[in-house]
Amino acid sequence: MHALDWRHRDTVLVLLVQHFVSYSGPDISTTAIRLIAIQTLPNDFWGKLDAIVPVEWEIDNAVPANAEIQLGRMFSPSFGAYLDGLFGIGGDKPYDWGVGVGVRLNY
Numbered sequence: 001m002h003a004l005d006w007r008h009r010d011t012v013l014v015l016l017v018q019h020f021v022s023y024s025g026p027d028i029s030t031t032a033i034r035l036i037a038i039q040t041l042p043n044d045f046w047g048k049l050d051a052i053v054p055v056e057w058e059i060d061n062a063v064p065a066n067a068e069i070q071l072g073r074m075f076s077p078s079f080g081a082y083l084d085g086l087f088g089i090g091g092d093k094p095y096d097w098g099v100g101v102g103v104r105l106n107y
Helices: none
Strands: 002-008 011-021 029-041 045-056 065-076 079-089 097-105
Touching: 065 097
Parallel strands: none
Antiparallel strands: 002 011, 011 029, 029 045, 045 065, 065 079, 079 097
16 A cells, blocks of 8 residues: 655645455455545534545456545544545446444544
8 A cells, every 4th residue: 555645734635545456265456546635624523535446457447436525523532423425436336325424532
């Protein structure tokens, strides 16, 4: 995995390149490019965009891309909650859309 990050004021951008390969079992050869953008917002809120574009080399070069948009709020220095919107992108999308709810614990 290779990663680059860039920070400017209240914004963090992270670019990841990952390659997955199997050594036993079904043939897996996937390269994924992932862009994560995190923005600090007023009143202890944050926003995040997480876009993933994998290329599955063993499955006709399929590109099951997806994106996640997240809005969250820290209620204390150690506890926060968030809401996710999930979206499949393109003809090989792994799903149409979804919604998620989660908690963030800092310890």
